[in-house]
Amino acid sequence: xxxxxxxxxxxxxxxxxxxxxxxxxxxxxxxxxxxxxxxxxxxxxxxxxxxxxxxxxxxxxxxxxxxxxxxxxxxxxxxxxxxxxxxxxxxxxxxxxxxxxxxxxxxxxxxxxxxxxxxxxxxxxxxxxxxxxxxxxxxxxxxxxxxxxxxxxxxxxxxxxxxxxxxxxxxxxxxxxxxxxxxxxxxxxxxxxxxxxxxxxxxxxxxxxxxxxxxxxxxxxxxxxxxxxxxxxxxxxxxxxxxxxxxxxxxxxxxxxxxxxxxxxxxxxxxxxxxxxxxxxxxxxxxxxxxxxxxxxxxxxxxxxxxxxxxxxxxxxxxxxxxxxxxxxxxxxxxxxxxxxxxxxxxxxxxxxxxxxxxxxxxxxxxxxxxxxxxxxxxxxxxxxx
Amino acid sequence: xxxxxxxxxxxxxxxxxxxxxxxxxxxxxxxxxxxxxxxxxxxxxxxxxxxxxxxxxxxxxxxxxxxxxxxxxxxxxxxxxxxxxxxxxxxxxxxxxxxxxxxxxxxxxxxxxxxxxxxxxxxxxxxxxxxxxxxxxxxxxxxxxxxxxxxxxxxxxxxxxxxxxxxxxxxxxxxxxxxxxxxxxxxxxxxxxxxxxxxxxxxxxxxxxxxxxxxxxxxxxxxxxxxxxxxxxxxxxxxxxxxxxxxxxxxxxxxxxxxxxxxxxxxxxxxxxxxxxxxxxxxxxxxxxxxxxxxxxxxxxxxxxxxxxxxxxxxxxxxxxxxxxxxxxxxxxxxxxxxxxxxxxxxxxxxxxxxxxxxxxxxxxxxxxxxxxxxxxxxxxxxxxx
Numbered sequence: 001x002x003x004x005x006x007x008x009x010x011x012x013x014x015x016x017x018x019x020x021x022x023x024x025x026x027x028x029x030x031x032x033x034x035x036x037x038x039x040x041x042x043x044x045x046x047x048x049x050x051x052x053x054x055x056x057x058x059x060x061x062x063x064x065x066x067x068x069x070x071x072x073x074x075x076x077x078x079x080x081x082x083x084x085x086x087x088x089x090x091x092x093x094x095x096x097x098x099x100x101x102x103x104x105x106x107x108x109x110x111x112x113x114x115x116x117x118x119x120x121x122x123x124x125x126x127x128x129x130x131x132x133x134x135x136x137x138x139x140x141x142x143x144x145x146x147x148x149x150x151x152x153x154x155x156x157x158x159x160x161x162x163x164x165x166x167x168x169x170x171x172x173x174x175x176x177x178x179x180x181x182x183x184x185x186x187x188x189x190x191x192x193x194x195x196x197x198x199x200x201x202x203x204x205x206x207x208x209x210x211x212x213x214x215x216x217x218x219x220x221x222x223x224x225x226x227x228x229x230x231x232x233x234x235x236x237x238x239x240x241x242x243x244x245x246x247x248x249x250x251x252x253x254x255x256x257x258x259x260x261x262x263x264x265x266x267x268x269x270x271x272x273x274x275x276x277x278x279x280x281x282x283x284x285x286x287x288x289x290x291x292x293x294x295x296x297x298x299x300x301x302x303x304x305x306x307x308x309x310x311x312x313x314x315x316x317x318x319x320x321x322x323x324x325x326x327x328x329x330x331x332x333x334x335x336x337x338x339x340x341x342x343x344x345x346x347x348x349x350x351x352x353x354x355x356x357x358x359x360x361x362x363x364x365x366x367x368x369x370x371x372x373x374x375x376x377x378x379x380x381x382x383x384x385x386x
Numbered sequence: 387x388x389x390x391x392x393x394x395x396x397x398x399x400x401x402x403x404x405x406x407x408x409x410x411x412x413x414x415x416x417x418x419x420x421x422x423x424x425x426x427x428x429x430x431x432x433x434x435x436x437x438x439x440x441x442x443x444x445x446x447x448x449x450x451x452x453x454x455x456x457x458x459x460x461x462x463x464x465x466x467x468x469x470x471x472x473x474x475x476x477x478x479x480x481x482x483x484x485x486x487x488x489x490x491x492x493x494x495x496x497x498x499x500x501x502x503x504x505x506x507x508x509x510x511x512x513x514x515x516x517x518x519x520x521x522x523x524x525x526x527x528x529x530x531x532x533x534x535x536x537x538x539x540x541x542x543x544x545x546x547x548x549x550x551x552x553x554x555x556x557x558x559x560x561x562x563x564x565x566x567x568x569x570x571x572x573x574x575x576x577x578x579x580x581x582x583x584x585x586x587x588x589x590x591x592x593x594x595x596x597x598x599x600x601x602x603x604x605x606x607x608x609x610x611x612x613x614x615x616x617x618x619x620x621x622x623x624x625x626x627x628x629x630x631x632x633x634x635x636x637x638x639x640x641x642x643x644x645x646x647x648x649x650x651x652x653x654x655x656x657x658x659x660x661x662x663x664x665x666x667x668x669x670x671x672x673x674x675x676x677x678x679x680x681x682x683x684x685x686x687x688x689x690x691x692x693x694x695x696x697x698x699x700x701x702x703x704x705x706x707x708x709x710x711x712x713x714x715x716x717x718x719x720x721x722x723x724x725x726x727x728x729x730x731x732x733x734x735x736x737x738x739x740x741x742x743x744x745x746x747x748x749x750x751x752x753x754x755x756x757x758x759x760x761x762x763x764x765x766x767x768x769x770x771x772x
Contacts, residue, residue: 015389
């Protein structure tokens with residue numbers, strides 16, 4: 001097991017009807033900016049629940065944060081924060097709204113030239129404007145971590161940021177929100193969370209037995225409850241396990257003491273930036289090819305995953321490892337998540353070369369758990385994903 | 387899954403040689419009281435490491451906190467805190483030293499008549515004096531939770547306390563400390579952590595699939611690494627997993643969203659108070675009888691545990707459940723942990739009746755996950771443990 005530090009101070013408030021509790025979590029004198037997305041919260045009742053809970057409080061709204069939170073729109077929200085003297089942010093939405101809110105939390109207290117520097121210069125946020133979240137789409141885990149990914153259409157870029165100052169003070173997780181989600185968002189959420197676990201698990205044996213079993217526990221649970229949630233999003237038992245899995249998949253716990261990969265995300269982000277493919281689907285496109293390309297480096301963990309998550313005990317280590325990749329693809333496909341780039345765009349030719357060039361331009365030469373994947377490797381992996 | 391709240395702000399600093407980091411975690415101007423136990427830290431080098439790290443700082447020591455931290459001794463430490471104007475506590479020890487430090491954290495800021503009231507009146511500590519820990523014995527999980535158990539010899543009582551103000555600010559976990567532990571403390575630690583998981587798991591199915599799998603993960607890992615640690619406490623890989631299992635077994639995570647039992651602890655505490663039997667061993671004495679006595683209420687989870695932790699897939703649900711209890715006893719016995727009260731004392735006659743009377747006197751009439759166990763049930767369970 002590797003050395004690690006772990007601290008996660010976010011308070012989780014989990015259960016039916018818990019949205020009302022935002023009122024007790026946000027200081028009475030706070031001047032609140034409530035941030036949300038495309039307006040689905042206005043049709044599913046969540047908007048009303050939050051507004052009711054905060055009746056009589058100093059509250060301004062900012063809606064319209066899109067999936068893959070767009071820098072230019074966030075700058076408009078930043079202007080509101082500064083002009084209105086906002087001192088508390090409340091994200092009501094999924095990972096995009098929460099990530100956008102994290103950017104604003106950081107940018108609101110940033111005194112450099114341009115807030116874009118936070119993303120391009122890798123500035124860690126030690127202290128941000130305090131914020132809480134009401135999670136409406138289980139998927140990214142952003143509700144209990146300190147990271148965010150921001151998109152800039154102008155430059156077709158999607159970049160990460162983070163720091164200990166970006167944990168939500170609280171997050172309300174009411175699994176009832178799942179019942180009103182379209183199937184597309186549910187299957188994206190399952191795929192996103194599942195791939196988050198893979199990124200922190202599918203490397204090489206590192207003697208971190210407990211972390212391995214925790215990671216496997218999340219994947220097993222998603223495999224168990226995923227079909228139930230898709231079949232009936234109002235199945236509270238399935239929805240609550242799905243929701244808690246998504247949070248636990250990326251709240252820092254399973255990455256402690258182990259090597260992590262994250263190359264699938266690095267490559268997937270490019271596919272979203274170039275073609276607007278849903279984040280989760282880019283991961284399902286890239287992951288199988290990534291594991292096939294790096295088979296020798298990952299085969300021990302692939303075989304362990306085959307045995308413990310998929311119950312595959314027959315054959316050689318290589319047989320099991322190979323079957324595990326197939327099982328993973330089948331799992332994604334069973335949820336109508338296609339696993340090839342050509343399933344999403346006809347204009348895929350040249351994508352691999354383009355992404356490799358973008359990685360070279362940024363100086364990204366050491367991806368993956370061994371920090372060895374070069375742009376040339378990325379090019380081959382993306383080609384295998386066509 | 388039940389509704390829950392989860393917040394655990396303790397910072398874990400895990401790894402080789404991390405004790406030196408106490409210096410950066412404790413504010414420079416703090417007036418520190420360092421608390422420790424029987425002096426083993428002076429022979430294994432930990433005392434020197436802490437002293438070196440805090441060289442030049444305002445530091446006073448208080449040693450001699452015994453196993454099952456004794457109220458009268460803690461009152462002496464409280465006197466030092468008040469007389470010397472201490473404002474930061476550093477526990478260097480196992481669960482007893484850390485629990486004692488939590489009592490002091492609470493008592494130092496308590497303005498009621500007698501600090502004993504904190505225990506007898508169930509006063510929750512919302513704000514305590516800040517403290518950190520250097521863990522020297524993996525076992526209780528006290529290094530990452532907000533609970534403590536304090537003993538008072540005068541009244542032969544062992545009572546619990548807690549509250550959100552009693553999380554350590556930080557805990558240093560260096561698995562190298564395991565290498566100098568006597569076997570007795572290692573096997574106690576494994577048994578203690580294992581039983582902590584059982585108390586939060588061995589109830590009835592509650593649709594909390596992820597929490598079940600996390601609990602099973604901890605038990606599986608303890609079963610895997612326990613024998614390795616006992617065989618060679620210097621096996622860092624085994625020791626690090628053992629240590630992290632103990633912390634995760636009682637940091638709140640696996641108890642969220644599920645019913646919990648804790649009757650084994652309630653009964654076990656009495657055996658320690660009456661006969662001075664090591665805490666972990668009292669759990670091994672009580673647990674098997676408790677599960678046999680409450681077999682019908684617990685058989686579904688016993689059977690699930692049989693399958694997933696012990697790989698027992700043959701027979702009826704009842705067969706598996708019965709075999710699981712036997713496997714648990716065998717696991718304890720394989721570590722030289724005896725599982726009958728008569729293995730520890732010849733004076734066991736009348737114990738069951740005595741403990742039942744003590745429970746009656748305290749008005750404890752609803753133990754266990756169904757809050758139904760009465761003193762009469764306790765009497766039968768203890769009798770079955772003779």
